[in-house]
Amino acid sequence: PALGLFLFTIARDPLRIIILIAGAFFWLVSLLLSSLIWFIAVKASDPRDQPLQKGLLIFGVMFSVLLQEAFRFLYYKLLRKAIEGLVALSEDGCSPISIQQMAYVAGVGFGLMSGAFSMINLLADALGPGTVGIHGDSQLYFLTSAFMTMVLIFLHTFWGILFFHGCEHRRWWEITAVVVMHLAVSGSTFCNPLYVGSLVPSYLLMAAAAAWAYLLSGGSAQNLRRFLLCKS
Amino acid sequence: MIMFMNNSDSEEEPCNERTSLMSAESPPVPSYQDGLQASEAGEAQPHRKRRPGSSCSPNNVADGDMSDSGVPVREGALENEEEELTLKYGAKHVIMLFVPVTLCMIVVVATIKSVRFYTEKNGQLIYTPFSEDTPSVGQRLLNSVLNTIIMISVIVVMTVFLVVLYKYRCYKFIHGWLILSSLMLLFLFTYIYLGEVLKTYNVAMDYPTLFLVIWNFGAVGMICIHWKGPLQLQQAYLIMISALMALVFIKYLPEWSAWVILGAISIYDLMAVLCPKGPLRMLVETAQERNEPIFPALIYSSAMMWTVGMAKPDTAARGPSQQMWDAAEDGRENHRSPSRTDSQMSEMRSPLPTHPITSVEELEEEERGVKLGLGDFIFYSVLVGKAAATASGDWNTTLACFVAILIGLCLTLLLLAVFKKALPALPISITFGLVFYFSTDNIVRPFMDTLASHQLYI
Numbered sequence: 274p275a276l277g278l279f280l281f282t283i284a285r286d287p288l289r290i291i292i293l294i295a296g297a298f299f300w301l302v303s304l305l306l307s308s309l310i311w312f313i314a315v316k317a318s319d320p321r322d323q324p325l326q327k328g329l330l331i332f333g334v335m336f337s338v339l340l341q342e343a344f345r346f347l348y349y350k351l352l353r354k355a356i357e358g359l360v361a362l363s364e365d366g367c368s369p370i371s372i373q374q375m376a377y378v379a380g381v382g383f384g385l386m387s388g389a390f391s392m393i394n395l396l397a398d399a400l401g402p403g404t405v406g407i408h409g410d411s412q413l414y415f416l417t418s419a420f421m422t423m424v425l426i427f428l429h430t431f432w433g434i435l436f437f438h439g440c441e442h443r444r445w446w447e448i449t450a451v452v453v454m455h456l457a458v459s460g461s462t463f464c465n466p467l468y469v470g471s472l473v474p475s476y477l478l479m480a481a482a483a484a485w486a487y488l489l490s491g492g493s494a495q496n497l498r499r500f501l502l503c504k505s
Numbered sequence: 506m507i508m509f510m511n512n513s514d515s516e517e518e519p520c521n522e523r524t525s526l527m528s529a530e531s532p533p534v535p536s537y538q539d540g541l542q543a544s545e546a547g548e549a550q551p552h553r554k555r556r557p558g559s560s561c562s563p564n565n566v567a568d569g570d571m572s573d574s575g576v577p578v579r580e581g582a583l584e585n586e587e588e589e590l591t592l593k594y595g596a597k598h599v600i601m602l603f604v605p606v607t608l609c610m611i612v613v614v615a616t617i618k619s620v621r622f623y624t625e626k627n628g629q630l631i632y633t634p635f636s637e638d639t640p641s642v643g644q645r646l647l648n649s650v651l652n653t654i655i656m657i658s659v660i661v662v663m664t665v666f667l668v669v670l671y672k673y674r675c676y677k678f679i680h681g682w683l684i685l686s687s688l689m690l691l692f693l694f695t696y697i698y699l700g701e702v703l704k705t706y707n708v709a710m711d712y713p714t715l716f717l718v719i720w721n722f723g724a725v726g727m728i729c730i731h732w733k734g735p736l737q738l739q740q741a742y743l744i745m746i747s748a749l750m751a752l753v754f755i756k757y758l759p760e761w762s763a764w765v766i767l768g769a770i771s772i773y774d775l776m777a778v779l780c781p782k783g784p785l786r787m788l789v790e791t792a793q794e795r796n797e798p799i800f801p802a803l804i805y806s807s808a809m810m811w812t813v814g815m816a817k818p819d820t821a822a823r824g825p826s827q828q829m830w831d832a833a834e835d836g837r838e839n840h841r842s843p844s845r846t847d848s849q850m851s852e853m854r855s856p857l858p859t860h861p862i863t864s865v866e867e868l869e870e871e872e873r874g875v876k877l878g879l880g881d882f883i884f885y886s887v888l889v890g891k892a893a894a895t896a897s898g899d900w901n902t903t904l905a906c907f908v909a910i911l912i913g914l915c916l917t918l919l920l921l922a923v924f925k926k927a928l929p930a931l932p933i934s935i936t937f938g939l940v941f942y943f944s945t946d947n948i949v950r951p952f953m954d955t956l957a958s959h960q961l962y963i
Contacts, residue, residue: 290600291600294912294915295915298908301905301909305941305944305945305949307952308948308949308951308953311952312951330956333952334956386908390901
């Protein structure tokens, strides 16, 4: 689905592609830094101590979430300045791409990159021989991973919109809500392999974020009804 | 590997040639240039995303403007149109370069991942005589550094030789050399490649069919690259030979040597293009002075001609691409523009019937492309291919390197807009790529693996 989003909405306009790739780059850098921190922490600690490792992992995940959001903020700053440049260059005083579109594209960039990193190795291994869950792990590993990745990509997209909107209008509670949601989703994955605990809340949160983002982008229940009923 | 040595001589040299990124214009009128610089300085602080938008189009617009009567008086009237062009076509240039680089990398990565041949170690090129199978780390490092020094010196010698030939107008020799090397690439390497791919997929093919296929491929390739041909076909062939060359490098360069060579060649590229006595810079300047195109076999040109809202009833019979060339050709002939893309494109095209002069105004929005040397393609693909081959079979590293290289390319195009002269395309991208490769392989991978094993998501 994310790829479909990409093809239909982003691939047409070269500017959006650039923003997308840059968004992916920012996510990558945040991942790099957070894994650096985790790596240092692991190397500095005792590798045999299991609970400590688990704790470190949790710490790493949370830290990574915070770093991702920080980088999203940085990216927002960069895009703001870019919009000013765009406006200065354009002939009729308005930029060819609005901040909302940029927010959307940035969110998709983040999401695609995080999804790719989560899924690609799994997919590559899935092509090879083997049985899922032979050691007593869940047999639905691939399926749940796929769903989780999809929900995460969508969430990143919506968070992008919400985050940028919050930054635009200086509503700090929106920003903190995004961060809290992200933390919640990551935290819920700790319940794996008890999939009920992670997938269901994630999807609920995604639905909530989707509705919120839709409302923020100017949609309304009426628009939705007209769209669905194909009225003109 | 002796046979590679003899033939690779001609291979090395084109590689050096290709490591620069040039804007598609000859030295513009000074006053106009100042005007452009001032207008750019007046903008908001340059930023990555937007600058590609503003980057290449001022170049192109400079061309487009020069192609007018060249009177500075029209500058003011054209400012607005430039900015409009900036907006419309700026990001387009970046994409026009993204697509071929991406395609090349995809071809290389796909081949590496599927065909075993290219990851087996079957010996080394004569250029890298020191083996890396030594037991100690220090010895291995020393060997790879020595290999690099030899390789780089070979490249430097070849480049200087080429520049000297160019300066003394030994065109026939250069052309012959290039034709020989591209012949070898198109036929020999394609034969090997096809053979390996067929082996991997266990598809049988008899020699006559093989001969027919390779003959056609090679012949059309030679014509396309060196003479005239549809732009897209030429681009496709250039991508193919870059990918083949990159695959050869990946196979025959030992591990550490490859990384050190990548680093060294980006430093060399930086120096060769920017230092006043650098060979590549001299080549570019000489070509500009003489208003000649640099050999089409060495440069990837993304030039696409654009006609906005033109309805030419008499060209309805031809294909759309031909229509674009017609218009562009007329535009060129009418404008008598000296820009490099023009001369190259017109060289490649057969004379087409001229259309009436009224088409001149509509062609002001013609677009010049950005040119990227083929060596850049090759080394980008080498980096990504090596990442795919040797990074513990990890796709994340490959993906990270890919994004890093694309961002480097963006930044380089940005700088191209600011400086408006030939720039080395390798350093920034390769630096990013190397940094990301090593960091992703060593630091991110354990993290992601641990996360994936617990099925945690960040």
